[in-house]
Amino acid sequence: MSSKTAIVVGRGPAGMLSTSYLLQRGYQVTVLAESDGSLGMWPGDFSFGRTTDAFQAFPIELSSAEWSQAFGELVALYRSFGVTLVLPQAQDIPHTVTAIGNMRPTFATPNWQYASSEPESLVFVGIDGLADSIVGAQAATYRRRSGCEAYEVSLSRPPGWDSSWGTIRFAAYLDGDAGASWLAATLREALRGVPSGIPVVLPQVIGLEHTEKLLTQLSEVGKRSVSEFPLLSPSIGGVRVRDRWERLLRQQGVRFVSGRVREVQPVPRALLTDGRSFEADCLLLASGGVLGGGMQVTVDGAIVDELVNREVGRMDHLDALDAHGHREIDCLGGGRVLAVGRAMGGWNPNRDHNGGAMLLATVRTALGMCEEVDR
Amino acid sequence: MRVVVIGAGATGLGVAWDLVLRGIETTVVEAQEIGSGTSGRFHGLLHSGGRYLVTDPSAAKECYEENMLLREIANEAVVATGGYFVKKYGDDDAFEARWLNQAADLGVPVHAEKVGDLRAELGMLTESIQRSYWVPDGVLEGFKMLSMLVRAIQSRGSNVLEHTKAVKLRLAGERVNGVEVQAPEGTRVLDCDAVVNTAGPWAGLVARDWGLDVKVQPSYGLMLIFANRRLDKVVNRLKSPSDGDIFVPHQEVVILGTTDVAQPSPEAPEPRRSEAIRLMALGSELIPDLGSWRVLRGFNGVRPLYEPSGVTGDSRKVSRDFAVLDHGERDGLAGAFSVLGGKWTTFRLMGETLGDQLVASFNVDSPSRSREVPIGVEVKRPAPVVKDDRGALLCECEQVYESDIKPTVSSPMQLRFGTWFSMGPCQGTFCAHRVLGRGDEDGFADELATLRREREHGLTVVGWGANARLIALEQSISAQSLGEER
Amino acid sequence: MKRFEYEDACIKCSLCVTACPVYRVDQQFPGPKALGPDWYRHYQAGEAKPMEHVSDCTFCQLCESACPVDVPIAHLIAVHKELASQSPRLAVRDYLLTHPQWLAMVPSLVKLPKQLGVPLGISSSTQWPAPSPLQRSRRHRTHQRQGSATRRIGIFVDCFTRGFDSETLLAASAVLEELGYTAVPLPSASHCCGAAAYASGLLGEAERTARSTHRAVRRMTSGLEAVVTLNATCDDTLRVEWPRYFGLTIPVPILPFVDFVLDRANPGFFERIHGLPGQELIYTHATCRSKVARGEGSLFALMERVSERPPQILEISCCGAAGSYAFKTEHTKVARALGHRAKEVMGEPGIILTDSGTCAIHLQELTGCQTIHPARWLHGQLKRQEVLR
Structure with missing residues (x-):
């Protein structure tokens, strides 16, 4: 057991990415986390920048060659746990449609999610009994925003439905044989009379495990593209990514330790509130921003990272928050304790659609620094 | 006789209810929505009077009597939680003594409660409580009471009109005989024999439109709503009424009240974070662990205080009592009245007092019945069987x-x-x-x-x-x- | 019972719902958010009406481990369960099932699940364990062994192990002895951590049981380096719930058997076992409560070090056994649906290791593969190695 060891604090997107990349570099990794992380709260795509500036570097500068390489690695990583990521071509930023019919720029997108760089006519499918489904208002908004046609169809409630069904229940139901055949039959019936060839978008509940198979079957039967648009939290897309990614990491021998980290020391060492302590050659702090719990907001408005006992900003006004709290990446231990992702100080995920960029840039930079220290 | 009442808050609906029971045809006009002013933005306390025993004895006595009465006539909108006044070590002993004396004099029931028993019941309270007293505080479910009043008024053939703004009085000589109102469907005149200004914090502006000078002192107060009902009794600090010294359990939540800041405008200002922080600090004096309680939101309400002598700037010192002005006597505008100040708890009494003055001014003998007639049961939406x-x-x-x-x-x-x-x-x-x-x-x-x-x-x-x-x-x-x- | 913390912190993200095993297989189950924080908020406001299906919760606590804001979701559901009235006959059964050591003392009882099942609400399709109570003679033997090593640790003998699985206790003691420790079984008489009662919503019973066991254990901890638990649920209960909800603490560290071996064994120990020929494929099943309490990967890491063939993780969530859950008629369907996934994910037959006696019975029945405590597997390998040598 002579391999290098690493501790990752947090199992959200930054923690998972760090863990995978550390494994690739030969580290034995222990993940310390109190809860399951925020992957299940977001649709699972990586967003980069509000505008056409897809390669904005935040807060670390990467060259465009480095970005290309980073994206290549990301695509390969997702493929290893069974998710196909689609990247945009050249300077076209594709847009997905949202639960309320807006268009949102998206970047590295799992292929179950609808994305298109040109607005086009769409068929919006609603499901009666799914609370997030507001197909009338959604299609009306889409028409206004895109200037394209939006057809509306509604599927009736599935057999066995009751009013407590949320998105997870629909997804689990559609994963089963009964759900899959209900969907195929109901959708075929509902699309009768809608001009052929127009792409269909469904709420993101098409299974947790068999999504790709289900969507392919629906596309083949209906002879048109069938894909999903993301709903609210819990985001089924994020849950799919989380479940598959964690399964791979477990099989690769990663230890997921449950517990609250009380303090991080430069050694590097992590102390848990229950008295356990963990040491390793390097420690990546992927404890997140305010949403992830890495940053706490106190009653008097201070934004605090309790693990390293630092105030990183103040919450005097919401709009000012994103600019606050960036801290030096090698915060402790001469480059052996490194903060990544939102733990770098980004207060809030995706206010500016740049969470993906921040993740990739900080994790890659941190890993580079780990190797530097080892030399 | 026909009367137009301006403002569908607790005061306006209380006035209308009292008049309707006297057989007077009443129309309530509301510029916005029912309860969208002060009545929809309060902490929900049904006062036992305990809070005002020392500083405002007449308001205290009225509050206690109305509290007992509302339990009889509007039981569905009242929750008799009971409440405590707690004195911390170091709080003024002399105030406590005066408070107890006043309670005895005014007949407000107050029972000493062993501090140990209190803390066994409400374990979240601070350990440094020296003495505690039970009082018949309760919770007044404002929206429920308003909807009961609206239903009761409508069931007796009178009207409550929302989004209808009174813009002008129509006079016959020096006597009011109509109110011009603006509604979404257009402008029209409501014929009437009298008009009552119950516009709460806007009452000064309404009176100004009538060419009168009425000294309303709006004062806003910040309240914090805690997500869960972690406390099921009202808790007051036993000292001179001040900021952040009262907790009221209200349905699923607990409300911490309040600040008291005089302002010229009747509109509720945006809540400020610095004030919320201050309120939390004050509340923590009673509940030390308050910082771990989830706050849902903060909101401001505006009190329509009335200060006959003019604006003082110190709104805590302005009486919580109410006043009825007969503008015929006061200003020579016959048939016009204003009801000013007061508490949610005393809305019925305000209606009764106005009604007595109004009928007296018309030399009509029609006694108030709002003391004995129940306000009625709120009709619940029927739940689907399946x-x-x-x-x-x-x-x-x-x-x-x-x-x-x-x-x-x-x-x-x-x-x-x-x-x-x-x-x-x-x-x-x-x-x-x-x-x-x-x-x-x-x-x-x-x-x-x-x-x-x-x-x-x-x-x-x-x-x-x-x-x-x-x-x-x-x-x-x-x-x-x-x-x-x- | 102490007051909860953060019962009002729910931000409605629903991550708990994504983690709930029952929600995925039972279409009628309202899920942890609805049964926990949503219900509790209305309960605090005086609306105490319990919801249907609340007792279908397995109390695996995966919801709490998913929660980003520390809402004690499962424990709020336990309060909810307490309020859901149980018919007197099921109440008798629940009480009996929270004391498996009594059942074991009357072996004829558990030989009759079919006859008992109908009147008592005990599942007739779930396999019952064969009683193997700790015999006086065997107990004597473990005591005699004391003194051969100088470092003393306690083994918490939980109610199930005492009644039905003395093999595991003996195996664990033997392995610990091999590592240089004298294992002291504690408490000395029949006791329980109270977890089963808590899971069934019998909160008063859980606290009484915990207090009485705590008194018995505390008396015996002087001179012990640690207390080792054999069952992850007991570990979580002793280490986390006792102090948090009952204010009861044990003055020495509490460690699960697997973690203890992984931390304390020297490389020689692993090497001795590693490389024994003819090993079958090992699947590891981390129980829900061990995931919640300590995390995943210890058992897998231990097996990686001692198994010639690379072990595999049994990729399921809660297996459905959940202590006494699977033994109750009304839960049989959900329990079997959950456990059935194990069969689906297993590529080839093998032996399943898990540190819970009831998970073992359940998984063995549903997969047809031998399922035992890792201590027994390790002990078996040590014995084989002696024979081979």
């Missing part, structure tokens, strides 16, 4: 189903009058687009944006702990899943 007929669950916090919002209604405020959607722990993060998306499709995006902005204001002032994370989640969802640009 569970799944309710449709999908749209608001998980307050259990609002698709069937609860049909048929389509025109404004979010109306929706909220019937349901509590967006008022619960998610503050509209999840339910807002679901509920509004099922309403009017054309105005959907605008309504959604308006509601989110409003919720965000209330949340931001208390954006710490779990709430800060809710704000982050809400923004993340807005940006990612909904694709809303700010």
Whole structure:
């Protein structure tokens, strides 16, 4: 057991990415986390920048060659746990449609999610009994925003439905044989009379495990593209990514330790509130921003990272928050304790659609620094 | 006889109810919506009078008597929680002595409670309580009381008109004989023999429109709503009424009140974070662990205090008592009245007092009956027999189903009058687009944006702990899943 | 019972719902958010009406481990369960099932699940364990062994192990002895941590049981380096719930058997076992409560070090056994649906290792593969190695 060891604090997107990349570099990794992380709260795509500036570097500068390489690695990583990521071509930023019919720029997108760089006519499918489904208002908004046609169809409630069904229940139901055949039959019936060839978008509940198979079957039967648009939290897309990614990491021998980290020391060492302590050659702090719990907001408005006992900003006004709290990446231990992702100080995920960029840039930079220290 | 009442808050509806019971045809006009002023923005305390025993004895006595009466005639809108006054070590002993004397003199029942027993019941209270007293405080469910009043008034053939603004008096000589009102469907004149100004904090402005000078002193107070009902009794600090010294359990939540800041405008200002922090610090003097209680939002209400001698600037010192002005006697404008100041708890008494003066001025012998006639039972929406007929669950916090919002209604405020959607722990993060998306499709995006902005204001002032994370989640969802640009 | 913390912190993200095993297989189950924080808020406001299906919760606590804001979701559901009235006959059964050591003392009882099942609500399709109570003679033997090593640790003998699985206790003691420790079984008489009662919503019973066991254990901890638990649920209960909800603490560290071996064994120990020929494929099943309490990967890491063939993780969530859950008629369907996934994910037959006696019975029945405590497997390998040598 002579391999290098690493501790990752947090199992959200930054923690998972760090863990995978550390494994690739030969580290034995222990993940310390109190809860399951925020992957299940977001649709699972990586967003980069509000505008056409897809390669904005935040807060670390990467060259465009480095970005290309980073994206290549990301695509390969997702493929290893069974998710196909689609990247945009050249300077076209594709847009997905949202639960309320807006268009949102998206970047590295799992292929179950609808994305298109040109607005086009769409068929919006609603499901009666799914609370997030507001197909009338959604299609009306889409028409206004895109200037394209939006057809509306509604599927009736599935057999066995009751009013407590949320998105997870629909997804689990559609994963089963009964759900899959209900969907195929109901959708075929509902699309009768809608001009052929127009792409269909469904709420993101098409299974947790068999999504790709289900969507392919629906596309083949209906002879048109069938894909999903993301709903609210819990985001089924994020849950799919989380479940598959964690399964791979477990099989690769990663230890997921449950517990609250009380303090991080430069050694590097992590102390848990229950008295356990963990040491390793390097420690990546992927404890997140305010949403992830890495940053706490106190009653008097201070934004605090309790693990390293630092105030990183103040919450005097919401709009000012994103600019606050960036801290030096090698915060402790001469480059052996490194903060990544939102733990770098980004207060809030995706206010500016740049969470993906921040993740990739900080994790890659941190890993580079780990190797530097080892030399 | 016909009377027009201006303002459909507790005062206006209390006045209308008393007049209606005397057989007087009454029309209440409300510029906005029922209860959208002070009456919809209060902490929910049904006063035992304990709070004003020393500083405002007549208000205290009235509060106690009305409290007991409302339990009889409007039991459905009253929760007899009981309350405690607690004195901490170091709080003024002389104040306590005077308080006890006043209670005995005024007949407000006060029982000493062993501190040990109190802390066994309410373990969250500070250990440094020296003495505690039980009082018959209660909770007044404001929206329920208002809807009961509206129903009772309408059932006796009188009217409550929303979105109807009184713009001008029509006079016959020096006597009022009509009120010109503006409504969505146009301007018209309501014939009447008398008009009553019950516009709360706006009463000074209404009187000014009539060419009169009435010294209303609006003062706003910040209240914090805690997400869960972690406390089920009213708790007051036993000292001179001050900021952040009262907790009121109200349905699923607890409300901490309040600040008291005089201001010229009758409109509630945006809540400020610095004041919320101050209120938390004050509240922690009674509940040390308050910082770990989840605050849902902060909101400001505006008291319509009346100071006959003019504006003093120190609103804590202005009496909580009410006044009825007969502008015929006072200003030579016969048939015009104003009802000023007062408490939610005394709304009925204000109606009775106004009614007595009004009928006396017309030399009519028609005694008040509002003391004995029950205000009536609120009619509940019938629940569907079969569970799944309710449709999908749209608001998980307050259990609002698709069937609860049909048929389509025109404004979010109306929706909220019937349901509590967006008022619960998610503050509209999840339910807002679901509920509004099922309403009017054309105005959907605008309504959604308006509601989110409003919720965000209330949340931001208390954006710490779990709430800060809710704000982050809400923004993340807005940006990612909904694709809303700010 | 102490007051909860953060019962009002729910931000409605629903991550708990994504983690709930029952929600995925039972279409009627309202899920942890509705049964926990949503219900509790209305309960605090005086609306105490319990919801249907609340007792279908397995109390695996995966919801709590998913929660980003520390809401004690499962424990709020336990309060909810307490309020859901149980018919007197099921109440008798629940009480009996929270004391398996009594059942074991009357072996004829558990030989008759079919006859008992109908009147008592005990599942007739779930396999019952064969009683193997700790015999006086065997107990004597473990005591005699004391003194051969100087470092003393306690083994918490939980109610199930005492009644039905003395093999595991003996195996664990033997392995610990091999590592240089004298294992002291504690408490000395029949006791329980109270977890089964808590899971069934019998909160008063859980606290009484915990207090009485705590008194018995505390008396015996002087001179012990640690207390080792054999069952992850007991570990979580002793280490986390006792102090948090009952204010009861044990003055020495509490460690699960697997973690203890992984931390304390020297490389020689692993090497001795590693490389024994003819090993079958090992699947590891981390129980829900061990995931919640300590995390995943210890058992897998231990097996990686001692198994010639690379072990595999049994990729399921809660197996459905959940202590006494699977033995109750009304839960049989959900329990079997959950456990059935194990069969689906297993590529080839093998031996399943898990540190819970009831998970073992359940998984063995549903997969047809031998399922035992890792201590027994390790002990078996040590014995084989002696024979081979």
